[in-house]
Amino acid sequence: MVEHVKPIQPTWCPGCGDFGVMAAVKKGLLELKIPSEDLVLVGGIGCSGGIHNFMDGYGFHALHGRLLPTAIGVKLANPRLTVLAIGGDGDGYAIGMGHFVHSLKKNASIVYVVMNNETYGLTKGQASPTSLVGFEGNVEPPIDAVLTALSVAGSGFIARGFSGSPKEATNLITQALRYTQERNGFAFVEILSPCVTYNDTYDLWRSKVQDVGKLPGYDKSDRGKAFATCLEVMQQGKIPIGEIYMPPPEKRFRSLDASLIPDPTKGPATLDISVSANAEKYAKMLANLE
Amino acid sequence: MSVESTSNPRTPQVLKDISVLTGGQGGDGTLTVSDLLARYFHSQGLYVYNSRAVLSRIRGGYAAASSRGCTSPILAQKAEQDVIVAFHQDAVTFGAKSLSADGFILGDDKVVTTPDAKNLILLPLSITAASKIGQPLYKNVVAFGALSVLMGMDRTAARGVVERRFGRRGEEARTKNLNAFDLGVELAEQNVGHTARFSLEHGTASNQVLITGNQAAAYGFVVGGGRFFAGYPITPATSIMETLMKILPPYKGVVRQAEDELSAINMTLGGAYAGARAMTATSGPGFSLMTEALGHAGEAEIPVVIADCQRVGPSTGEPTRNEQSDLLHSVFASHGEFPRFVIAPGFPQDAFDLMIASLNLAERWQLPIIFLLDQALGENLQSAPRMTLEHATVDRGKLLTEEALNAMTAYKRYEFTKDGISPRTIPGMKGGQSQVTGNEHDEWGHVSVNVENRKQMMAKRMTRLRLAKSELPQPLLWGDEKARVGFIGFGCTFGPIREAQQMLKAKGITSRFYQARTLWPVPVETLAPFLSSVDVVFVVEHNYMGQFAMLIREYVSSPNIESIVKYDGSSFVGQEIAYHVEQTMKAHTSYGPGKTPIVLHESEGGGF
Numbered sequence: 082m083v084e085h086v087k088p089i090q091p092t093w094c095p096g097c098g099d100f101g102v103m104a105a106v107k108k109g110l111l112e113l114k115i116p117s118e119d120l121v122l123v124g125g126i127g128c129s130g131g132i133h134n135f136m137d138g139y140g141f142h143a144l145h146g147r148l149l150p151t152a153i154g155v156k157l158a159n160p161r162l163t164v165l166a167i168g169g170d171g172d173g174y175a176i177g178m179g180h181f182v183h184s185l186k187k188n189a190s191i192v193y194v195v196m197n198n199e200t201y202g203l204t205k206g207q208a209s210p211t212s213l214v215g216f217e218g219n220v221e222p223p224i225d226a227v228l229t230a231l232s233v234a235g236s237g238f239i240a241r242g243f244s245g246s247p248k249e250a251t252n253l254i255t256q257a258l259r260y261t262q263e264r265n266g267f268a269f270v271e272i273l274s275p276c277v278t279y280n281d282t283y284d285l286w287r288s289k290v291q292d293v294g295k296l297p298g299y300d301k302s303d304r305g306k307a308f309a310t311c312l313e314v315m316q317q318g319k320i321p322i323g324e325i326y327m328p329p330p331e332k333r334f335r336s337l338d339a340s341l342i343p344d345p346t347k348g349p350a351t352l353d354i355s356v357s358a359n360a361e362k363y364a365k366m367l368a369n370l371e
Numbered sequence: 372m373s374v375e376s377t378s379n380p381r382t383p384q385v386l387k388d389i390s391v392l393t394g395g396q397g398g399d400g401t402l403t404v405s406d407l408l409a410r411y412f413h414s415q416g417l418y419v420y421n422s423r424a425v426l427s428r429i430r431g432g433y434a435a436a437s438s439r440g441c442t443s444p445i446l447a448q449k450a451e452q453d454v455i456v457a458f459h460q461d462a463v464t465f466g467a468k469s470l471s472a473d474g475f476i477l478g479d480d481k482v483v484t485t486p487d488a489k490n491l492i493l494l495p496l497s498i499t500a501a502s503k504i505g506q507p508l509y510k511n512v513v514a515f516g517a518l519s520v521l522m523g524m525d526r527t528a529a530r531g532v533v534e535r536r537f538g539r540r541g542e543e544a545r546t547k548n549l550n551a552f553d554l555g556v557e558l559a560e561q562n563v564g565h566t567a568r569f570s571l572e573h574g575t576a577s578n579q580v581l582i583t584g585n586q587a588a589a590y591g592f593v594v595g596g597g598r599f600f601a602g603y604p605i606t607p608a609t610s611i612m613e614t615l616m617k618i619l620p621p622y623k624g625v626v627r628q629a630e631d632e633l634s635a636i637n638m639t640l641g642g643a644y645a646g647a648r649a650m651t652a653t654s655g656p657g658f659s660l661m662t663e664a665l666g667h668a669g670e671a672e673i674p675v676v677i678a679d680c681q682r683v684g685p686s687t688g689e690p691t692r693n694e695q696s697d698l699l700h701s702v703f704a705s706h707g708e709f710p711r712f713v714i715a716p717g718f719p720q721d722a723f724d725l726m727i728a729s730l731n732l733a734e735r736w737q738l739p740i741i742f743l744l745d746q747a748l749g750e751n752l753q754s755a756p757r758m759t760l761e762h763a764t765v766d767r768g769k770l771l772t773e774e775a776l777n778a779m780t781a782y783k784r785y786e787f788t789k790d791g792i793s794p795r796t797i798p799g800m801k802g803g804q805s806q807v808t809g810n811e812h813d814e815w816g817h818v819s820v821n822v823e824n825r826k827q828m829m830a831k832r833m834t835r836l837r838l839a840k841s842e843l844p845q846p847l848l849w850g851d852e853k854a855r856v857g858f859i860g861f862g863c864t865f866g867p868i869r870e871a872q873q874m875l876k877a878k879g880i881t882s883r884f885y886q887a888r889t890l891w892p893v894p895v896e897t898l899a900p901f902l903s904s905v906d907v908v909f910v911v912e913h914n915y916m917g918q919f920a921m922l923i924r925e926y927v928s929s930p931n932i933e934s935i936v937k938y939d940g941s942s943f944v945g946q947e948i949a950y951h952v953e954q955t956m957k958a959h960t961s962y963g964p965g966k967t968p969i970v971l972h973e974s975e976g977g978g979f
Contacts, residue, residue, distance in 0.1 A: 083802030084781040086815040118801040121645070134806060134817065139798040141644060142808035143637065144667050150601075150634040154641020154649075155798065157625050158599055162645070162798050183630040341625055349625050350646035350797060354596030356763045359622065363594050366618065367758050370580040370590075371413075 098274030101244030125168025146176030394462030412440030446866030516555020523570030591726030669709025717865030870945025
């Protein structure tokens with residue numbers, strides 16, 4: 082066995098919510114028996130974005146806000162791979178917001194995990210796109226990524242977990258992984274992940290989270306009702322979590338990777354591109370030029 | 372205009388080199404006429420050079436395109452027009468100045484307000500199209516039909532061109548356009564008579580294709596093993612993506628239109644990292660957006676090709692016009708220091724060959740390559756020898772096979788090596804797991820701020836600029852080996868410089884042309900001997916500062932560099948370069964640095 086790069090100790094502060102998220106990701110990967118050589122972890126910039134360094138697999142540290150296009154590029158080059166893009170709320174909903182919305186639209190079979198701590202931890206506690214009014218002088222109401230995702234017609238699996246509830250978080254990530262393994266498309270999981278240094282919200286969030294699945298009559302296959310329920314829960318001062326939306330097969334759009342590359346073992350990265358293997362076709366193509 | 376002497380004055384003159392300018396309002400299909408003419412010339416064995424953004428005297432939002440056909444190979448547009456097709460008054464007013472002595476203007480009587488203009492033939496082009504076919508837009512094909520009479524074309528061949536071009540769009544398009552062509556023939560015969568103003572000599576060009584630089588680059592991408600492309604539409608680079616959308620899917624390649632250039636380049640990096648040969652293509656504004664990711668490719672050592680088809684800048688500039696002002700930007704773009712190659716083809720065949728070479732070099736040296744095109748080379752349709760697989764190879768460098776990987780005891784993505792290139796794995800290979808990052812890192816890919824590591828990593832990356840030199844595309848030298856007058860240029864200036872050389876030679880001035888194909892790292896090894904082999908060198912380029920001349924002066928000490936620049940959006944023509952070289956040669960007895968560059972504008976040069 083070839084010796085390869087070993088995971089290093091996380092650089093997160095003790096007690097950081099990101100530990101819980103990483104544990105959930107690891108358990109999900111284990112549950113689905115995904116070998117580390119088939120795993121590509123694309124990290125963003127920020128505390129959470131270092132996660133690829135702390136796990137075994139192929140790690141790619143992307144530019145700030147650009148982890149989703151990078152991860153989709155990987156997936157479209159080789160759809161056989163399991164691709165996880167993992168970043169924070171600053172990376173995903175500020176500089177990367179355009180890519181977030183378009184990734185929901187593109188619907189490639191990758192898992193996007195956002196560790197939302199409602200602050201910029203790495204640059205020492207500034208307001209993030211999800212910070213509440215009043216936090217560090219913030220006067221702009223926050224963006225809710227779940228509502229945003231629900232409003233994009235092509236979106237698929239949408240969930241929100243809480244790193245203080247590790248069992249549930251693991252379940253959501255496992256489901257997201259399974260959804261993408263089956264080539265259903267884009268799976269978005271936001272995990273509330275408190276920053277113990279700049280925005281310690283463990284107790285607050287524990288008191289505010291509301292698992293929508295436990296509400297009577299909640300139907301995760303109904304986009305409109307899911308949106309209305311989440312909004313209602315938020316208006317009651319709570320945070321909706323759980324399996325927010327899981328489109329039933331008949332409501333799913335075909336994933337981008339399945340549309341473009343029906344056979345996942347024949348992605349662009351794994352083709353024989355030698356001239357000799359393609360010479361006949363090339364010659365015909367050039368001969369057809371007028 | 373080359374004219375064969377004719378004994379009978381009533382016999383139409385036979386032209387060997389003809390240029391037709393079509394001017395109209397943007398969006399009214401002016402390019403259609405040029406395209407039909409190009410295909411007709413092509414069918415008659417003539418060499419073709421079409422220009423989409425011609426040196427028109429047609430101002431404002433008016434579109435003009437020229438189509439030139441010639442019995443001998445041509446490389447650029449020419450200064451003089453033999454025919455002007457006017458769908459707008461400005462084509463008459465301004466275009467007339469470039470009309471040859473025996474030329475004529477075919478004008479649409481609905482828009483031309485100076486019916487008494489010299490050499491003007493007015494026909495109801497759009498009115499006929501509207502009344503007989505139902506849409507005024509068919510005036511383009513009506514005009515082509517009329518031209519077939521006035522220019523003495525082979526009627527069957529001309530009609531065949533229309534049929535082939537529109538037949539693909541269905542029966543209705545075919546019938547309507549053929550009808551339009553016939554109406555044009557009828558109009559000309561009824562109003563002007565059956566005698567052509569002149570006719571075209573039949574050419575002997577064989578095995579030529581009609582192609583643009585962008586298209587040739589796209590074909591090179593496919594043959595070079597490119598299988599992943601992500602881009603965002605931008606003039607004048609879009610036709611690279613459009614061509615790939617047509618030709619790459621049969622090879623199971625992926626072509627994606629991203630939501631913006633940031634996404635396009637980062638998707639491309641993802642694809643390249645995963646092991647696909649990958650490229651994105653853009654123009655200046657998009658390239659500016661991509662610069663952060665360019666540095667990421669440099670630091671993370673991701674092989675990628677970024678094609679920049681330049682246009683007039685900065686900012687939105689002039690999207691449809693020609694410039695080469697991104698040169699220094701492409702050499703220095705992005706923060707920090709990292710190795711990159713800047714490679715520039717000069718003609719379509721060159722774009723095909725150098726794209727294949729660029730894909731190989733990117734993977735061999737694991738770095739980003741900027742493939743520098745420009746509007747004129749990228750978009751102008753021209754004759755080129757049919758491309759072949761003769762020199763096509765795929766060299767993936769130190770990309771490990773599973774077997775080679777298994778034979779190793781340890782795999783480090785950024786292992787220090789003598790040539791600065793580390794063996795590379797792609798995701799899916801067992802034991803090849805790695806950390807690829809834009810952070811400074813150690814050999815394993817772990818983040819590092821260790822000073823010794825930093826020094827070694829910088830050396831590892833930067834040394835490739837020096838070591839790769841012998842593998843980079845070499846310049847092509849054109850003209851007389853013993854000449855004392857030199858030219859240096861890259862990209863679209865290739866054609867005009869070659870034509871200027873021929874014109875100067877006719878006047879007894881022989882010259883030698885160094886066509887640069889690698890622009891960065893500066894090819895000192897070939898530039899220095901070239902500069903010292905001649906008395907004076909004219910560096911011809913489309914920008915204000917004389918960027919390539921600046922770059923050359925920085926690396927090669929030579930007092931003999933003269934800068935010829937043009938930055939008004941129009942492309943050089945051979946005549947104006949030849950004229951100014953001749954004038955300079957007359958005016959100067961010695962050459963020195965720091966002289967004012969020769970600035971050409973479209974109204975200048977060569978007595979036109």
